[in-house]
Structures are given as C-alpha cells and as structure tokens.
Amino acid sequence: MEHHIKKALSSCGVDYLEVRIEERSTTSVVYQGRELEQAGTSTSRGGNVRALHRGGWGFASFNTIDQLPEKAAEAERAARLVGRGRSRLAKVKPSRATIRVKLADDPRRAPLKEKEALARRYNQQILGRPGIQSSRVRYEDVFKRQTYANTEGAEIVEERLYCGMGFSAIAKDGANVQTAHDSFGGGAIGFKKLAKLEPLVEQVTGDALDLLKAEKVEAGRYTVVVDPKMSGVFAHEAFGHLSESDHIHENAKLRRMMRLGRRFGPDHLSIVDDATIAGERGSYHYDEEGVPAGRNYLIKNGVLVGRLHSRETAGLMGERPTGSARAISHQYKPIVRMGCTYIEPGKCSFRRMVGEIDRGIYVVSALGGMTELEMFTFSAMKAYRIDRGKIGPMVRDVILSGNVFQTLRNIDAVGDDLELYGGLGGCGKDGQMPLPVSDGGPHIRIRNVIIGGR
Amino acid sequence: MRKVLEKALALAKKRADQAEAIAYNGEVTPVEFKSGKLHAVEHKEVRGLGLRVIRKGRIGFSSTTDLARLGELVDHACQSAAFGQPARFQFPAKCRPAATKIFDRAVAGFSVDQAMAEGRQALERLRAAAPELKCDATIEKRTYSVELANSRGLWSSYDKTHFSYQLSGVGVVDGHLLFVGDGRRGCGLKLEAEAMAGKMARLLKQAKRSARTSGGRVPVIFSHEAMYLFWMALGMGVNGKMLQKRSSPLQGRLGERVLDPRLSVSDDPQLRLAPGSAPHDAEGVCTARLPLFRNGVFRSFIFDLQTAGIMGTATTGHGQRDFSVQPSPGISNLVIAPGRRPLAEMVGSLDRGIIIHDLLGAGQSNLLAGDFSANIGLGFVIEKGRIAGRVKDAMVAGNVYQMLKGNVGEISKETESRGHYHTPAILFNDVSVAAK
Numbered sequence: 001m002e003h004h005i006k007k008a009l010s011s012c013g014v015d016y017l018e019v020r021i022e023e024r025s026t027t028s029v030v031y032q033g034r035e036l037e038q039a040g041t042s043t044s045r046g047g048n049v050r051a052l053h054r055g056g057w058g059f060a061s062f063n064t065i066d067q068l069p070e071k072a073a074e075a076e077r078a079a080r081l082v083g084r085g086r087s088r089l090a091k092v093k094p095s096r097a098t099i100r101v102k103l104a105d106d107p108r109r110a111p112l113k114e115k116e117a118l119a120r121r122y123n124q125q126i127l128g129r130p131g132i133q134s135s136r137v138r139y140e141d142v143f144k145r146q147t148y149a150n151t152e153g154a155e156i157v158e159e160r161l162y163c164g165m166g167f168s169a170i171a172k173d174g175a176n177v178q179t180a181h182d183s184f185g186g187g188a189i190g191f192k193k194l195a196k197l198e199p200l201v202e203q204v205t206g207d208a209l210d211l212l213k214a215e216k217v218e219a220g221r222y223t224v225v226v227d228p229k230m231s232g233v234f235a236h237e238a239f240g241h242l243s244e245s246d247h248i249h250e251n252a253k254l255r256r257m258m259r260l261g262r263r264f265g266p267d268h269l270s271i272v273d274d275a276t277i278a279g280e281r282g283s284y285h286y287d288e289e290g291v292p293a294g295r296n297y298l299i300k301n302g303v304l305v306g307r308l309h310s311r312e313t314a315g316l317m318g319e320r321p322t323g324s325a326r327a328i329s330h331q332y333k334p335i336v337r338m339g340c341t342y343i344e345p346g347k348c349s350f351r352r353m354v355g356e357i358d359r360g361i362y363v364v365s366a367l368g369g370m371t372e373l374e375m376f377t378f379s380a381m382k383a384y385r386i387d388r389g390k391i392g393p394m395v396r397d398v399i400l401s402g403n404v405f406q407t408l409r410n411i412d413a414v415g416d417d418l419e420l421y422g423g424l425g426g427c428g429k430d431g432q433m434p435l436p437v438s439d440g441g442p443h444i445r446i447r448n449v450i451i452g453g454r
Numbered sequence: 455m456r457k458v459l460e461k462a463l464a465l466a467k468k469r470a471d472q473a474e475a476i477a478y479n480g481e482v483t484p485v486e487f488k489s490g491k492l493h494a495v496e497h498k499e500v501r502g503l504g505l506r507v508i509r510k511g512r513i514g515f516s517s518t519t520d521l522a523r524l525g526e527l528v529d530h531a532c533q534s535a536a537f538g539q540p541a542r543f544q545f546p547a548k549c550r551p552a553a554t555k556i557f558d559r560a561v562a563g564f565s566v567d568q569a570m571a572e573g574r575q576a577l578e579r580l581r582a583a584a585p586e587l588k589c590d591a592t593i594e595k596r597t598y599s600v601e602l603a604n605s606r607g608l609w610s611s612y613d614k615t616h617f618s619y620q621l622s623g624v625g626v627v628d629g630h631l632l633f634v635g636d637g638r639r640g641c642g643l644k645l646e647a648e649a650m651a652g653k654m655a656r657l658l659k660q661a662k663r664s665a666r667t668s669g670g671r672v673p674v675i676f677s678h679e680a681m682y683l684f685w686m687a688l689g690m691g692v693n694g695k696m697l698q699k700r701s702s703p704l705q706g707r708l709g710e711r712v713l714d715p716r717l718s719v720s721d722d723p724q725l726r727l728a729p730g731s732a733p734h735d736a737e738g739v740c741t742a743r744l745p746l747f748r749n750g751v752f753r754s755f756i757f758d759l760q761t762a763g764i765m766g767t768a769t770t771g772h773g774q775r776d777f778s779v780q781p782s783p784g785i786s787n788l789v790i791a792p793g794r795r796p797l798a799e800m801v802g803s804l805d806r807g808i809i810i811h812d813l814l815g816a817g818q819s820n821l822l823a824g825d826f827s828a829n830i831g832l833g834f835v836i837e838k839g840r841i842a843g844r845v846k847d848a849m850v851a852g853n854v855y856q857m858l859k860g861n862v863g864e865i866s867k868e869t870e871s872r873g874h875y876h877t878p879a880i881l882f883n884d885v886s887v888a889a890k
Contacts, residue, residue: 029537033699035764038515040534042778043527044502045520059496063519071497078495081566116537134699170701177701177823219669219851219888250489251588253626331498370815373624373631377815377829377849399819399827401849452827452849452888 001065005149008072014053014079015087017072018150020288021047021065022330027108029115029139031123039116046330051075052089052312056082061331090314090321092291094153099285101159105190107141108161115139118194119165122201126169129205131212133172139165139194140185140424146288154290161188162281162436166424167201169208178211178396180204180381181367183423186281187436207382214394217383217451223360224400224449225353228419230366230380232439235271236341236427237369238376238404240439243273243298243306244324244336244429245313254373257405262304265408268346271299273308275323275339281422282340282438284326289334291323298341299408310336328432335430340422343441346414353413353445360386361451363398377401399452407446415442455479456611458521459603462505465528466605470507470514470535473605474545476736477503478777480598485569487591490577495566500598504777505531508545513538513760517778542763545604551612551733552740555726560643561615562597569593576621576647583655587623587634594618600732608738615641616729621650623658630846632661633812633831639873642727657811657832665835665843669889673807673863674850674882675800675836678870680810681790681877683828687821687854688719689785692746694757694772696822698764703823703855704752712855713750714862716793720745721756723771723786730786730874734771737781741771743789750859756783789876793865800864800881802839808887809834809841810850824854830887848889857882 005019023045030038048061049072058078060071107115119139126135141163148156164185171178182204184197226234241247248258275283275293284293289311297305309317310325313336325334354362365381383398384391419440426434455477466473482498504517505527514535518527573591580589596616603609622635634657636650676684696702704712713719722743725731734740737759745753757765758773758781774784801809812831819826833845852861863881870877 035539036537037539038534038780039537040514040516041530042517043520043523043530044518044778046499056492057494059494059498061496061498063499063501063521067499071499074497078497078566081495081570082492084492112533112537134701170699172701175703175823177703177820179820179822219849219886251624331500333494333496368815372633372814372831375631375814375829375831379815379819379827397819397825397827397851399815399849399851401815401829401847403847450847450849450888452829452851 001147004065004068008049008068009149009151012072012076012151014051014076016052016089016151017076018050018148019047019068020330021147022144024142024144026140026142027112027115029119031119031135031137033134034127036116039112048330049075050333051079052087053079054083055085055087057333058082059333088315089311092311092321095286095290095292096155097286099158101161101188103161103188103190105192107163107191108143110191122167122197125198125201126167126205129209131171131173131209132169132205133177134170136168137165138424148290150290156286156290158285160284163189163191164424165194165197167204169205171208171212173212176212178208180207180211183425185424186279186422187283188279210394211382211396214396217361217395217398219452221448222451223357223445223447224363225357225360225386225443225445226363227365227443228417228440229421230363230378231343231441231444232421233366233369233378235343235441236338236437236439237371237378238407239271239298240273240338240341241371242373242404243308245307245309245317246336248307249313249316258304258307260304263302264299264304264405265302265411267302268414269299269302269408269411270297270344271341272297272344273338273341277340280340280420280438281436282338284339287323287325287334288327289325291321291325293323293339296322308336308338310334326435328435332432335432337429337435338427338437340420340438342420342439343414343444345416345418345442347416348413350415350417350443353415353443354386354391355389357386358388361398362386362391363400374404376404401450401452407449410447411444412447413445415444417442455601458503459601462503462524462527463603463605465524466505466507466531469528469532470509472508472545474506475503475603476777477601478598480596482594482596483566484592484594485566485573487573487577489588489590490581492570502777503527506780507531507535508541509535511540513541515780539760541760543759545606546608546738547606549608549610549734549738550740551610552724554724554731554733556612556614556641556731558615558642558727561595561617564595564643569595572645572647576651579647579651580621580623580654583651584623584658586627587625587658589621589623592620602738604738610734610738612733617641617643619644621647621654623654627658627661628664632658634658640727640729640871641731660834660841661844663843664846667808667835667845667848667887667889669848669887671884672887673804674885674887675807675809675879676882677809677811677879678877679872680813681880682872682875683813683816683826684854684858685788685875685877687824689788690822692755694755694761694765694783697755698761701822707752710752711750712752713747713858715750716862716865717747717750717858718745718791719747720789721786722789725787725789728787728871732786735773736775737773739769739771739773744770756785758783785874787874787876790869790878792867792869792878794867795864797866797868797879800866801836804836805838807836808845809836824856826854827851848887851886
C-alpha cells in the first residue's frame with residue numbers, strides 16, 4: 001500500500017494531491033421490539049485521491065487499492081477540467097504522526113455474545129414496562145484506521161474507535177403513539193462503561209409512557225428554558241453550521257452577516273468548537289486534510305470571533321486553518337464540519353432561570369434539528385409548562401422555530417452547568433451523514449420563541 | 455462479479471444450510487457547480503458484497519467491500535447466525551425478472567464534458583432569469599449493476615442508471631434569506647433546465663413581496679414538492695415491519711376507509727425509468743403494481759420475505775436494501791392518482807389561504823403517528839385567488855391521517871415526479887398555522 005501511495009504522490013503533475021486509505025470494521029447489535037434485527041460485523045476497505053490544480057478539485061474513490069495509480073490519474077484529470085484560477089491552500093506544517101487506539105477495555109475484544117446479551121438485557125428492561133408497545137436498542141462499535149499522505153509531505157496514520165448504545169421506547173395507547181430516545185457513547189470508551197445504563201434506559205421508558213398522557217402544547221410565543229442537550233443542538237444546528245466557512249466564502253451576503261467582530265448576543269454568551277476533548281465522539285487528532293484538530297472560539301463574550309475552516313477556505317479568506325475538514329468515509333471528500341460544539345457555562349442557576357418566568361416552556365432533550373441558513377426548526381423530545389416560576393405538567397409536540405440571530409440576542413440567561421453529548425448519532429451535510437460529532441452546553445433561557453402546535 | 459458471488463456462496467454452503475449473496479458494482483460521477491462556477495468533478499467506485507446465511511435455522515448476515523477476504527465475510531455471517539432471527543422463509547429458487555425500463559443508454563453515455571456544458575448553460579439561464587440569486591447546480595450520473603444469487607439456484611442480474619439534476623439558488627430577498635430550487639431524479643436523462651430555471655425565477659418574483667398571515671386555521675395548498683411529508687408518513691404506516699412491531703397506525707384497518715374517497719395510492723415497482731423501479735426486489739421476488747389505498751380504502755401492507763413469514767402472509771416483493779444491510783420492507787415508487795382540478799384553479803378559488811412549497815424540519819415530528827409540525831421554508835399567502843406575497847416566520851402543524859381523511863378540499867389534476875413519489879398537489883380546507 002505504501003508503495004502505491006508514494007508512487008501516486010511522486011508522479012503527480014498537479015498543484016497538490018492527497019491520498020487517503022481507510023479500513024473499517026463495524027459491529028452492531030440491533031433489537032427492535034422482541035426481535036433481534038441484526039448482530040454481527042461488517043467490514044469495508046477503500047480509499048480516495050483528491051487533486052487540486054489551479055483552484056479546481058478532482059476526486060476519485062475506489063475499493064481496490066491496486067487501482068490507486070489509475071484513480072490518481074482520474075482525479076488529476078478532473079482537477080484540470082475544473083481549475084481555472086489559482087490554488088490557495090492555507091499553509092500548514094506537514095504532520096507526520098501515528099495515532100493508535102490504546103484502550104484497556106477495548107470493545108473490539110468483547111465477544112459478540114456479550115454485546116448481544118447487553119442489548120437484550122436493556123431491551124427486556126424497556127419491554128417489561130406495561131404500556132410499552134415496542135423498542136429499539138442498538139449497540140455499535142466502529143473501528144477505523146485511516147492512512148493519509150499528501151504531496152507536501154504529511155504522513156499520518158490515525159486510528160479511531162467509536163462505541164455506544166442507543167435506546168428508543170415506543171408507548172401506545174389507542175391511536176396515540178409516543179416515542180422517546182436517548183443514547184450513550186463517545187470516542188474510545190471502554191466496553192464496561194456500557195454495563196450500567198439501567199437508569200438511562202429507565203428514563204427513556206418512563207418518558208415514552210409520560211408522553212402518552214402529555215397534552216399537546218398550545219402554539220404561540222413563549223419564554224423558553226432549554227436543557228443542555230437542546231442547548232447543544234442549538235449551538236450546533238442553528239449557529240455552528242453558519243460558522244462553516246465553505247458556505248461563507250461563497251456568499252458575499254452571508255459573509256457580511258458573519259463579519260468577525262459583530263455582536264451576536266449578550267456578554268455572557270460564548271460558543272466554542274473543540275475537537276480536542278479526550279473521549280468525545282466529535283474529537284479527532286487530525287482532520288481529513290492532515291491538519292491538527294483545534295479548539296476554536298466562534299462567539300466570545302457575545303462577539304463573533306472565529307469560524308471553521310478547511311485549508312482552502314482559510315486560504316481564500318486569509319484566515320487561520322482550524323482543522324475542520326472532515327469526511328464521513330473514503331467515498332467522500334472532506335468538507336468543513338464541526339467537532340464538539342458547545343455553549344460555555346455562565347452563572348445563572350437553573351432554579352433562578354425558571355423562577356423568573358411567569359409563563360413559559362421547559363424543553364428537555366431534542367429529537368432533532370434542521371436549519372436553512374438563519375432559520376431553524378428543532379423538535380423537543382419532551383417539554384414541561386412553566387407556570388409562575390414552577391415547572392408544571394409535561395407537554396408534547398413542542399417544536400421551536402425561529403431566526404438564529406434574533407434568538408441569540410434573546411438569550412437572557414446562561415446556566416452554571418455544562419454537559420456534552422456524543423451518543424450514537426451524527427451530523428449530516430451535503431449528503432455526508434452521519435459524521436460523529438458532539439455538542440452540548442448549559443441550561444439557557446431564551447425570550448420570545450415561537451412554538452408550533454395545534 | 456459472478457465468479458465472486460459463486461465463490462462466496464460455495465464457501466458459505468460448507469458452513470450454512472442456505473445462503474444468498476448480493477453484489478453491487480457501480481460508479482457515481484457528480485459534476486458540481488457552486489455560486490455559478492464549476493466546483494468539482496468526482497468519480498466514485500461503489501462495490502460490495504452482502505452475504506445472508508441460514509444456519510441451524512437462524513439468519514446471519516455480513517457485508518464487505520474487500521472482495522479478497524471472502525473467508526472473513528463467511529466467518530462474520532456465520533457468527534451473526536448464532537444470534538439471528540429464526541428464518542421464517544426460504545430463499546426463492548427462481549426469479550422471472552420483469553421487463554422494466556431502468557437503464558437509459560443516454561445516461562450511461564452522458565459524459566463529464568456534456569454535464570459541464572449542461573450545467574454552465576443552466577446557470578447562465580438562471581443568471582439572466584434570477585440575477586439576485588447565487589446559484590448551485592449538481593448533475594450526477596450513476597450506473598451500476600446488481601447481482602443476486604442464492605443456494606437454491608437463483609441467479610439474476612440487472613443494470614440500472616440514475617440521473618439527478620438539481621438547481622438551487624440563495625439570496626437575500628426583502629430582508630430575508632430565500633432558498634429556491636428544483637430538480638429531476640430518475641433512471642432517464644432529463645435535461646429540463648429551462649423549466650426548472652423558469653420555476654425558480656417565478657418563485658423568486660413571488661417572494662419579493664411579503665404578506666402577513668395572522669395564522670389560525672386556514673386553507674392550505676401543499677404543492678407537489680411539499681406533499682412528500684404525507685407520503686413519507688403513509689409509507690411508514692403501510693410498512694409490514696411497522697405492523698409486525700405493532701406501531702403502525704394502520705394496524706387492524708385493512709378494508710377500512712382511512713383516506714378521502716378521492717385518494718388512490720399504489721406502489722409501482724415497474725414504473726418506467728422511475729428511481730425505485732427494478733425487475734425484482736432485493737430478494738429476487740418479482741412484483742407488479744400494488745394498490746395500497748383504493749378510493750380511500752386501505753388495501754395492503756408491504757412485506758419482504760422474513761417479515762411476511764413472521765406475519766403469516768406472503769411477501770409483496772418489497773424487500774429493499776443495498777449490499778451492506780439486510781433486506782427490510784420499503785416503498786419502490788408511490789403513485790398517487792390525480793384529481794380533477796388544475797392547480798392554478800385551486801389557487802384561484804381561495805379567498806384567503808396559503809400555498810406551501812418547502813417545509814423545514816418536517817422529518818422531526820412523530821410522523822409514524824402522522825403528526826407533523828414544520829416551519830414554512832417557502833410559502834405564499836393567497837388573497838382573493840392571487841399570490842399576495844411570501845409567508846415568513848410561520849409554522850404549519852397537523853396529522854397526516856386526519857388531514858388526508860377529512861380535510862381534503864381539492865386534488866390537483868397535474869401530477870409531478872418527486873423522487874419516489876408521483877404526486878398531485880392537495881388543498882386542505884382547514885390547517886393549523888402559527889405565525890409570529
């Protein structure tokens with residue numbers, strides 16, 4: 001393999017060329033209802049060549065490593081077709097590194113039998129509660145070894161391991177069907193850490209049953225307190241994606257909107273993307289351009305101070321590369337992505353935050369989020385009414401929607417707690433899904449949030 | 455690939471009672487323009503093998519893209535069978551593939567140079583028609599072959615093409631960001647840039663004015679591109695797997711009128727050049743058009759072999775997958791019968807209402823139960839039969855089943871192909887809209 005890579009790099013006739021080879025092994029166990037849907041291991045192996053010439057990119061991916069020379073030629077040809085200007089990659093010092101996963105309690109060493117037993121046990125826990133209709137329990141570990149080299153001399157081998165479990169409980173009463181989810185996981189966590197998730201499973205099951213009895217929320221404008229999970233979804237979905245420079249550098253209007261130094265929120269608001277936190281699902285050592293991962297402030301004390309870059313967007317915009325070019329697999333080229341994005345904690349206690357609200361909604365956990373530039377829509381997994389400073393009955397079908405800039409300005413309290421979540425999910429962008437990321441934050445309070453309902 | 459399949463089956467048969475192998479081998483070539491300029495040309499090879507075995511009566515599965523390690527693949531599949539579900543089916547011994555048109559020579563022969571020229575032309579057209587917008591274009595061609603074989607003697611292979619042509623534009627219009635787009639997707643070569651650009655320009659023009667809506671309960675037209683939400687929900691509801699898991703709201707309702715009597719919905723795996731068409735499903739079972747709802751009456755769930763076996767019925771030939779996962783029931787092409795009224799008349803008939811073209815965040819609701827709540831990404835207020843201006847900061851909510859049963863005003867005469875859905879636009883009389 002090394003021989004093929006060296007040859008492709010040395011015979012290249014374009015401005016820049018890189019090769020990435022990936023080996024991957026995924027073990028998963030899935031229970032859905034009473035049935036085991038999947039238990040086993042699948043593997044993949046493949047690679048890609050990306051070439052840059054006169055500002056144009058060419059890309060070719062393959063499954064057979066022997067084909068590397070032909071694919072390199074194909075990528076070069078494509079780059080020449082596209083290139084009409086000047087290649088502008090921000091300069092980085094070429095890295096040479098080998099990063100191996102070293103874990104005392106490596107999940108890859110646990111036999112499939114134990115993984116199946118673990119999933120079965122939690123699945124029985126969910127199905128054992130009266131009123132529960134169905135369930136979904138997923139165990140997954142993914143091991144990936146990536147070999148990277150480019151014409152500037154970078155040579156990196158990085159191993160990554162992701163492991164976790166996801167739980168869904170589906171409760172049903174007549175035509176009323178309610179689902180609750182949660183997951184636990186991260187990068188390189190030990191197998192034994194998954195052995196004591198009963199409280200989490202109990203919570204998910206209870207939530208699904210409680211949602212059956214919850215009333216639909218009344219549509220309207222509310223003061224909202226969001227929990228750390230929803231706060232993370234907000235940091236990632238509503239704001240984080242706008243900080244991805246591939247969109248910014250292409251669009252002059254967005255560039256003006258995202259002008260560094262502009263005030264976006266109150267003094268007590270800071271948002272950071274940090275891909276260097278050990279054990280987080282969104283962490284890595286080097287991105288898919290061989291640039292070291294970083295800790296990058298996006299908003300500091302309410303002011304926009306930074307954004308996420310690939311080498312190209314950094315070069316085009318004259319800014320510092322941030323190590324944010326990521327790809328979900330060898331079939332995709334790296335694009336600007338987040339790692340672990342969170343709102344930094346402030347000083348307000350949860351009790352005070354809620355206590356000051358006359359009529360509001362407390363949103364707990366997110367089912368998902370979607371954005372279209374400045375507009376966002378997030379659905380809560382569950383929520384509670386807040387009446388006269390006290391948390392009241394559970395409500396369901398709470399979907400928050402709004403304009404991110406207005407919403408950031410409307411954050412009037414930032415909690416003194418912080419939680420990060422990686423779970424088992426991932427982020428989607430430009431057809432690349434799921435990319436392992438983490439997000440989180442403290443509890444935050446937002447004024448004037450529009451909530452859809454009936 | 456036939457040799458690889460045969461080798462995998464031979465290895466598997468030494469250790470399992472039955473085996474089935476499926477191979478995908480193909481190439482994807484996207485040509486991508488960003489902000490009016492050629493951005494990237496890619497070539498992607500996608501090749502892999504999935505192996506399903508039945509060993510001691512239980513199902514095992516594994517997949518790989520590394521065809522040099524078939525021994526490891528068989529190991530993984532057999533290990534998996536130690537825990538797998540008891541098999542409630544036999545692999546079919548024969549398959550008579552339907553003569554479905556899913557391969558278009560024009561797509562297979564469409565070169566990167568042609569895609570580049572086409573994209574450039576389309577973007578020039580857009581520049582003239584909608585100068586305020588920054589426009590992107592993606593023209594993606596995919597050619598692949600699927601080979602399926604099992605230890606009972608079935609062997610089948612087919613070639614398929616896919617062609618996807620997407621145009622989109624973004625700009626700040628009347629102080630708000632506007633996203634407009636249009637696209638074509640199917641097995642055939644459809645170069646309809648003129649129509650797509652025309653539509654985008656029309657939407658842009660309409661979006662230049664904004665109009666207020668007070669919200670409440672109003673008549674709402676879901677245009678062709680917004681109807682996917684309803685069909686996605688029905689697709690989940692008719693899924694035999696959801697029935698098996700007892701989470702389908704359609705459970706126990708076969709023969710019952712669950713939709714408006716004007717609504718007939720079928721699944722058609724033989725639809726010419728449609729993206730979900732195939733000569734047989736991913737387990738080698740052939741099918742024809744299957745009525746799911748006829749005149750509003752619920753007629754059938756969809757099944758694959760194992761799900762049908764568990765439910766004590768026959769497969770409907772809806773086993774779907776790529777090589778890396780086990781089959782599960784899935785819609786091929788959902789065809790919704792058209793109504794009688796032209797869309798323009800439907801708009802013209804409304805004194806006050808809203809027409810929705812794009813929904814944001816609709817997939818996050820409890821769609822299985824039919825519930826949805828979504829931001830109106832692109833929609834217009836209708837006043838006295840005319841488009842008055844763009845709706846901003848508003849959400850729409852409802853229940854798919856309730857709306858399709860008791861709330862249908864009109865179904866448009868025109869149908870459009872939107873991916874796997876061939877749908878009319880529908881006017882609902884009374885829909886909940888929340889506005890700021």
